[in-house]
Amino acid sequence: MFASRLVALLVLLLALNGAAAAASQAEEKALDQGLVSRALNAELHNVPDGKFPMRYRLRKTSPRLSTTKDIVETREGAVARLVAVNDKPLSAADEQKELDRLAELQQDPGRQRNRKQSQDGDRNRVLKVLRVLPDAFLYTYAGTGQSPIGKVEKFTFKPNPKFSPPDLETKVLTAMTGEIWIDPTQERVTRLEGHLNRDVDFAWGILGRLYKGGWVIIDQADVGNRQWRIVRFQMAMNGRLVFTTKSFDTLEEESRFAPIPPTIRRRQSRCFAVRRQGQSRADTETDYSSKQNSPTARVGLFCLLRLLEST
Numbered sequence: 001m002f003a004s005r006l007v008a009l010l011v012l013l014l015a016l017n018g019a020a021a022a023a024s025q026a027e028e029k030a031l032d033q034g035l036v037s038r039a040l041n042a043e044l045h046n047v048p049d050g051k052f053p054m055r056y057r058l059r060k061t062s063p064r065l066s067t068t069k070d071i072v073e074t075r076e077g078a079v080a081r082l083v084a085v086n087d088k089p090l091s092a093a094d095e096q097k098e099l100d101r102l103a104e105l106q107q108d109p110g111r112q113r114n115r116k117q118s119q120d121g122d123r124n125r126v127l128k129v130l131r132v133l134p135d136a137f138l139y140t141y142a143g144t145g146q147s148p149i150g151k152v153e154k155f156t157f158k159p160n161p162k163f164s165p166p167d168l169e170t171k172v173l174t175a176m177t178g179e180i181w182i183d184p185t186q187e188r189v190t191r192l193e194g195h196l197n198r199d200v201d202f203a204w205g206i207l208g209r210l211y212k213g214g215w216v217i218i219d220q221a222d223v224g225n226r227q228w229r230i231v232r233f234q235m236a237m238n239g240r241l242v243f244t245t246k247s248f249d250t251l252e253e254e255s256r257f258a259p260i261p262p263t264i265r266r267r268q269s270r271c272f273a274v275r276r277q278g279q280s281r282a283d284t285e286t287d288y289s290s291k292q293n294s295p296t297a298r299v300g301l302f303c304l305l306r307l308l309e310s311t
Helices: 002-044 092-107 109-136 168-175 266-274 281-290 295-310
Strands: 054-061 066-074 077-085 137-147 150-159 176-183 188-196 200-202 208-210 215-222 228-241 244-259
Touching: 002 109, 002 176, 002 188, 077 092, 077 109, 109 137, 109 168, 137 176, 150 168, 168 176, 168 200
Parallel strands: none
Antiparallel strands: 054 066, 054 244, 066 077, 137 150, 150 176, 176 188, 188 215, 200 208, 208 228, 215 228, 228 244
């Protein structure tokens, strides 16, 4: 009697364990489909479009050079001021060249329009890729983890064999595997890490080829007021463009984010770029009085005062 009851108990426990495993798998599958879809949809609808302009510091590094720039965003496009090369501040002569460049840009609206068109083109390419991400990959729940910003849900991804890329920009996704991390509270992507697991040819290799082994890492964070921005981008890829071999090895780090009023116009943003970090209005006026014969300084003070009045 005891033996038969023991066998029955074991059968029951196995059945319960199987049911629990099945329920857990179902929950993971639902989490997989739901959280990833919502997070990718949030990214698609929150690509920066100038409605919430910010200023920030951009440090870009390559094997031969590093540059540091102050960036100011406006609806007319982003304006950059070079502040350091190879982590060394600009010399007085180089700083004056940079101020003169900004002054020339201010006096030539056509150049800024061209820059804005280029930035809009980059944004459209990002949107194009984001639109296909839900269909381009198959996602598998990989568990909970910790990131610098807290708890994240991790998913692995691999190419979806049913996905047909609509253009060259999205073709690379057919050869990429990796991980995506999602903040479960705000349902936003915090990291995407992708690796090319095979060569990717463009126009049967005539236009170019990306070689197997390349990788890209994108880190994103809430930089304040639920505004999410890329804070780190790193890419290492090798390829061929027609007959020229190319190596892409770059690291971009963005920091010191601060919001600016969306009403600030392009002229005001350039004046902000000219302003030194932490410089007060009194300091600016003193600096201006010592350089009152400089056209750049005269324009810079006028715009800077307008900027300070509007912030």
